Amino acid sequence: MPSQQNVISMQKVCKSFPLEIGGTQQVLFDITFNVAPGEFVSIMGPSGSGKSTCMNIIGALDNATTGVYELYGRDISTMTPDELATIRNEYIGFVFQNFNLLPKRNILDNVMLPLMYRGLPMDERIKKSREMLKLVGLENFETYLPTQLSGGMKQRVAIARALAGDPKIILADEPTGALDSKMGNEILQFFKKLNKDMGITIVMITHEFDIAKYSNRLIHIYDGRITYDGKIPRSEADLMPKRDKK
Ligand SMILES: Nc1ncnc2c1ncn2[C@@H]1O[C@H](COP(=O)(O)OP(=O)(O)O)[C@@H](O)[C@H]1O
């Protein structure tokens, strides 16, 4: 039954890509999970396990081959490209490993960008973007260019941009992948705060257990299958299904 209360609902989602030599490669196998409002979930798995493929489906950037994916109770597979762009803009704040900031625009412009599609008057866009820069502690940097900031600051700009549109969910793919551990820790603490204090739903993709530990729930993907879904386990070894001892 479609569940209106879930932010994300995947039921038996499979994804295959066509191969140039013919045939297909299946990358996701029967992925089933729900995310409720206010959760902070990490999707963890080694490189090539299918995390980004899964994120692209969650973010309405790609469709499942089979199975059902619903974003806030809405099946995205039937939507037109325009409807998809609208739903992405309204529901999802994306945060990427490499920040994806416009290098020639100052950080206020960068944060304002997603609000352009909202039909908001300019003064409201500026007001909202300034509030978001304040939230991430960069209110004194609005005229700076991204190149003048540290990696951690750039990621905070990207988070302010993601939050400016009042998204239902923050979707972050390896958000600390390009940061040293101190700046990475700062970003992860900030995610924790956003989740705890503001109740923002966060789905974070990572290949590292130490990063997944900042979330409250861990979904482990291995070779395109979920092998674990639950609280953060004590050890990384618990993420793989138990083998029979010989
Ligand atoms: N657009 C695509 N076309 C063909 N194969 C793809 C495509 N995207 C991903 N894959 C394949 O799917 C598998 C999982 O990739 P990906 O989801 O990027 O894994 P991860 O993010 O966990 O490293 C890889 O074998 C990759 O080569």
Ligand SMILES: [Mg+2]
């Ligand atoms: Mg990836």
